[in-house]
Amino acid sequence: MLSFKLEHQCGNARACTLKTAHGEIQTPIFMPVGTRASVKSLWQEDLEELNAQIILGNTYHLYLRPGHELIEKMGGLHKFMSWDRPILTDSGGFQVFSLSDLNKVTEEGVTFQSHIDGSRHLLSPEKSMEIQKALGSDIVMLFDECPKLPATKETLRESMELTLRWAQRCKDYQLQEHQSLFGIVQGGLHLDLRQECLERLMQIDFPGYAIGGLSVGEKNEEMVELLDNFTPIMPSDKPRYLMGVGKPLDILRAIRSGVDMFDCVLPTRNARNGQFLTSEGPLNIKNKRFEFDSSAPDPNCECRVCKRYSRSYIRHLFNVGEYLAGQLISFHNIYFYLNLVKSARNAIIEQNFEKFAQDFEEKYTRNTWKG
C-alpha cells in the first residue's frame, strides 16, 4: 500500500514523497505515458537513465491488446514490460469516451466498440478493477464518467452522481495487496460541484485524489482558475494528481496550486511531429531556418541528445522519416519534463518556487525560435 509524506511547502506548492511496493516517488512528478506497455520510441533503459520514477499504462489499450489475461499470465505489467519501478494505470474511462465508437452509458457501465476492430465490449467499475488488478499497477484509478466541456451544470451533476456510485463499486472490489485505488474528482469548472464530489469521495475514503475532466475543451484560464481555487482545499495529507495535463506552463501553474502528480502524452506525441520542448519555448525542427544550424536543439539542456546531436542533423532525420528523429526528440522531451518537475521540487524545498516559476515562464515565452 501507499505511504505519503508532505515534506516541504512553498505557498501552496508541495514537495512530497510517496512510497509504493515498487519504490519511492518524489513529487511534483511527471509520469511518462506508456499507453501500450511502451513509452513510445524509448527503451525502458532510457527511462531509467532519465530517472523516470513512475510511468503510466492505459487500461483501455492493454485490455484490447494484448489483453489483461495475457499480461497477468506473464506475471503482471511490471514483469511483462520489464519495469520494476512504480506504475499507475488509468481506468479506461477517458478512452472509452474519447477513442471508441458508439458508447452507451448505463448504470452498469459503458458499452463501446473497439477503435481497432469494432468488437463490442462492456467496461464497468468492476471490469476496470479486474483489468487493473490483473495488470498489477501500484496506483489504480477508479472508473469514472468523463463528460466533455462545455456541458450544463445539470449534466455535470448527473455525471458526478454516477461517478460517485461507481466510485463505491470500485472501492468494494478487492485489488491486490500492493495496489492503491485513487479517487477522481469530477464537476467541470464548478467549484461547488468539485467540492461536493471531493467530500463524498473522502467519505468513501481513498489514499489519493485525482482531478479529472480538465483539459477537455475549456479555456486554459478557466482551468487555472479552477485549480487555484480547488487544489488547496484537497486533503493535504494525500497525493493530488491532475490527469492528462499538460503543457509545461500548465504543469507549473498546477504545481503552484498544490498539485503533486502529472501525466501527458504531449512530450512523446509532439516529438513525433518534430517539436522539441526547450527552455525557450517549443522548437519545430522542420523549420527551414535550422537547415544549417549546428547548435544543440536546446543549448541550455544537459541531456545526451542536446550534448551530441545538432538541429541540422535531426532536421534531416525528421525530413527523410528516419525513426531516430522521433527517438531523439522523445528522449529530450521526457528529459525536459522530468527536469521541469525536479527543478520545481528543488525550488519548493529552497522556498524559492515563485521566483523559479516566474523565471521559467519568462524564458519559456520568449519564443526565440518562432518555429
Added chain:
Amino acid sequence: MLSFKLEHQCGNARACTLKTAHGEIQTPIFMPVGTRASVKSLWQEDLEELNAQIILGNTYHLYLRPGHELIEKMGGLHKFMSWDRPILTDSGGFQVFSLSDLNKVTEEGVTFQSHIDGSRHLLSPEKSMEIQKALGSDIVMLFDECPKLPATKETLRESMELTLRWAQRCKDYQLQEHQSLFGIVQGGLHLDLRQECLERLMQIDFPGYAIGGLSVGEKNEEMVELLDNFTPIMPSDKPRYLMGVGKPLDILRAIRSGVDMFDCVLPTRNARNGQFLTSEGPLNIKNKRFEFDSSAPDPNCECRVCKRYSRSYIRHLFNVGEYLAGQLISFHNIYFYLNLVKSARNAIIEQNFEKFAQDFEEKYTRNTWKG
C-alpha cells in the same frame, strides 16, 4: 590513408587489421548500413555500445537528401551525424540501377530520375567522387556499372570495360587526404572475366578491392562457387570487401573463401519485419506460438535485449506497431552480426575456423522455431 596488416590465416579465412584516420578495423568485419546517415532505429550510442567498428553511408541517398553540399558545410558526414569511427560510402552506382527510374547509361555516366521527386540527375565517376569527397568517408568506392544477373557474357564484358574506364576516372579524381578509394571487381559468375577485371584494376592500383555484382539474382551456390574460386586469387596484402552480402551463412562461407569486409541491410530491414536472427536460425516474432513465451528472443545471446525482454512482450510491441519493437530487434540483429564476425575472427586466430563454421551452421540450420 589506409594501412593494412594480414595477421592470421586459417585455410583461406583471414584476420586482418585496417587502420584509417578514424581508427582501426579488425576483420572479418560487418558494417551496419546507415543509408541516410542513420542505422535505422539505432542511436550512434547504441552502435558504439555494440562495438560497430565502421558503418556505411549511401552516396545516392545522401546526395538526394539532405545533399552532399549541406553535409560538407556541416563538417562532413562524421561530424554531421556525430560518428567519429570509420565510415565507408558506396558510389551510388548500385542504387541508380536498382532504385531510380529511367536511367540511361552513357560513357559519361548514368542519367536517372530521383525515386523521391522524379527530378533528373547525372551520376558520373567524377560526380560520385565529388559527393564522396564532400561526405569525407574513410573508404570511398569507385563508381561502377552494376548489371543484373542473369546477363550474357557479352553484356557483362561490355559492362566490365565501362567500369574499368570509369575506374581510371575515379582514380584520377583528387579525394581528401584521409580517404582511400577501393576498386570494384565485376564480371558476373565468369571467373575469367573476374580475373581479368581484377588484374586491370590492379594496374590502376587501389588500396582495397571489392567484389561487386553478387547477390543480384544468381543462385546462392553459384555465388559461393565464384567466391571459393575467386577470392583466394585476390591480392593477399589488400582488404577484400564483398558488397551487399548477406545472410549469416553467406557471410560465413565468404569468410571461408577469404573475404574480409561485409555490409547488408538484412539485420535492420528484417527487424522491421519482425525477424530475429538467432543462433538457431531466424525467428519470426509475429508467430502465435510466442504469445505466452517468456523466454529471451535468443536464449543463447548475451545482448541486452535478450537479457531483459521476452518474446511475448516484443511480439505484443510488434503487433500493436510500437516503435520499440523495431528498436529492440534491430539492436539484437546488429549484435548478432557483429558477434558472428567477431567469433569468426577469434576462430581464425585460434586456427579453429572450420570447426567454428560447421558448428555455427549446424546450429543455425536446426531451425527450431520454424517461425
